[in-house]
Amino acid sequence: MSYLIKPAGYQALLDLQQTEMGIKRIKDFFQQNLSSELKLRRVTAPLFVLKGMGINDDLNGVERAVNFPIKDMQDASAEIVHSLAKWKRLTLADYYINEGYGIYTDMNAIRADEELGNLHSLYVDQWDWERVMTPKDRNVEFLKKVVNRIYSAMVRTEYLVYEAFPVITPVLPEEITFLHAEELLQRYPGLTAKEREDSAAKEFGAVFIIGIGCKLSSGEPHDGRAPDYDDWITETENGYRGLNGDLIVWNPVLQRSVELSSMGIRVDREALLEQLRISGQESRQELYFHKRLLAGELPQSIGGGIGQSRLCMFYLRKGHIGEIQAAIWPQEMRLEAEKNGMPLI
Structure with a gap:
């Protein structure tokens, strides 16, 4: 069910033309900085992949992929991507990318099962990136190092926006705070996972919550994660x-937390087998992607996605993602958003 947050007294700080100029500046500047920070080269990405190969991102495992038959391939079924989490790792192998280097791309997706609102659209646009790493990098400290590099690019981009539009004052702290999902559970007892995110983001300004998908002391994971890309089972030193x-920040317009990026060290053979077992999806071992990973044909890697429209929405202090991107919205949401100063493109 769609849901509209109505920020009290909201008024857009930029008009439509300024907004479009801001979007262009942010996207150009941020992706250049991301590429430099992580040593990433840009590649071309697919909009759709063949169904049944295990390449599409399954997100939480319940979302339906938009699919269509291909006339010239005996009606073989293609799926619009949810994200490129697994495709990127295949590309690292096929392009023979060296350790310490990686790729990034503009990922465009359709997620038909999204609950539409200020932060969620049917159309998803993000920078998907993936970087080759060594087995000795399979630790939390390496994860934090990469997160800090991405966050540095985010802080610099916010200052660029302030230089272009002085009416927009920077709010990101200089450093991001790291908290494990279990620490979050203990720090804010009695709250739901979303409420814990809101509390942490409000307290620290920007947080990276580690351990998405693993079962916590409550018996439940902080949030769901597919079993075949991020490693959420490996036990760390602590x-x-x-x-x-x-990666979550406090949004001063919506007065709530907003996730800007999801990322992680990817599964190795042992983590994949264990996570498939825990989720009861051992049959995936027979799919194309999984066979190549289990055969040792894919490099160890770290990767993730960074929401383009969400990032622009945050930097330009917009109340609705529909002020950044053109998409389909329920008519009642369009009318209500317009009443509350949020005209949807």
Whole structure:
């Protein structure tokens, strides 16, 4: 069910033309900085992949992929991508990318099962990136190092926006705070996972929550994660599990937390087999992607996605993602958003 947050007294700080100029500046500047920070080269990515090869991102495992038959291939079924989490790792192998280097691309997706609202659209656009690493990098400290590099690019981009539009004052702290999902559970007892994210983001300004998908002391994971890309089962030095996480900031317009990036160290053979077993999806071992990984044909890697429209929405202090991107919205949401100063493109 769609849901609209109505920020009290909201008024857009930029008009439509300024907004489009801001979007262009942000996207150009941020992707250049991301590429430099992580040593990434840009590649071309697919909009759709063949169904049944295990390449598409299964997200939480319940979302339906938009699919269509291909006339010239005996009606073989293609799926619009949810993201390129697994495709990128195949590309690292096929392009023979060296350790310490990687790729990034503009990922465009359709997620038909999204609950539409200020932050969620049917159309998803993000920078998907993937970088080759060594086995000795399979640790939380390496994960944090990469997160800090990405966050540095985010802080610099916010200052660029301020220089172009002085009415927009920077709000990101200089450093990001790292918390494991279990630490979050203990720090804010009695709250739901979303409420814990809101509390942490409000307290620290920007947080990276480690361990998305692993079972916590409550018996439940902080949030769902597919079993075949991020490693959420490996036990770390501090006794926690998980080598992945979500980058979350406090949004001063919506007065709530907003996830800008999901990323992690990817599964190796052992983590994949264990996570497939835990999720009851051992049959995936017979799929194309999984066979190549289990055969040792894919490099160890770290990767993730960074929402383009969400990033622009945050930097330009917009109340609705529909002020950044053109998409389909329920008519009642369009009318209500317009009443509350948020005209949807």
